[in-house]
Amino acid sequence: MNRGNRIAVVGAGLGGLTCAAFLQREGFAVTVYEQAPAFSRIGAGIILSANVMKVLRRLGIERRLLEAGISPDAFVSRAWDTGEALYEITLDAASEVRFGGPYINVHRGDLHAVLETAVRPGSIAFGHSLVGLEQTGEAIQLVFENGARQEADIVIGADGIRSKVRDILLKQIDEKQRAQPGRKVEDRTPEERDPSRILDAPAWNAFCQTFLRGA
Ligand SMILES: Cc1cc2nc3c(=O)[nH]c(=O)nc-3n(C[C@H](O)[C@H](O)[C@H](O)COP(=O)(O)OP(=O)(O)OC[C@H]3O[C@@H](n4cnc5c(N)ncnc54)[C@H](O)[C@@H]3O)c2cc1C
DSSP states (O other): OOTTOEEEEEOOSHHHHHHHHHHHHTTOEEEEEOSSSSOOOOSOEEEEOHHHHHHHHTTTOHHHHHHHSBOOSEEEEEOTTTOOEEEEEEOSHHHHHHHTSOOEEEEHHHHHHHHHHTSOTTOEETTOOEEEEEEETTEEEEEETTSOEEEESEEEEOOOTTOHHHHHHHHHHHHHHHTSTTOOGGGSOHHHHOHHHHHTOTTOSOOOHHHHHHO
């Protein structure tokens, strides 16, 4: 992938910030577009297990997360009605060695605040709610509710469970299907069903594969 590509990440949630931080470390010019006017301390506790901590360690934020969160002594799964312990994992120095990282509980707001420090200052555009994506030659125009338009070479949808990016992308695919009456979705060859093939479609330079797999 060309380092000169302008990358737009839609959504400054947990996924968007993490994605942007890694891409920026690789030298890409990344702007994150977030619909909210600012970050606010909402939500409850988030469990970050060793596999997540190992990834976030590579962003250099493990220490700050350990300071922001708490390290439980154990993970206990209980039956909902009796409270009986069904299984328990002891979390200690030995488990940290075994799993390759610590296991913490952190408030979502604190996790967000720490993740934000991993993103280049000034690269999050708040108050930008994506409403449309338009192909203009090789580039993509991002259209926002506030009337702004921005151009990017690659758009990554990280806009959560009600993803607008996913809606736009799937609508395009639906329209393509409808343009071929007599062909049902099931008629597609395995190659045509491959999400990575959709990503290569000339109409769209790139989209976050996570959404395609989750769709
Ligand atoms: C109650 C609860 C408990 C959970 N506990 C855990 C846990 O313990 N551990 C764990 O790993 N996971 C947990 N999860 C799951 C975790 O929260 C999600 O997997 C994670 O938040 C998904 O990240 P995301 O970046 O895809 O979406 P989000 O974090 O939801 O971020 C999406 C962002 O996109 C923005 N956005 C949306 N639409 C637009 C638009 N049109 N234009 C611009 N911006 C837009 C939103 O404002 C938001 O900031 C929990 C989830 C819930 C609901």
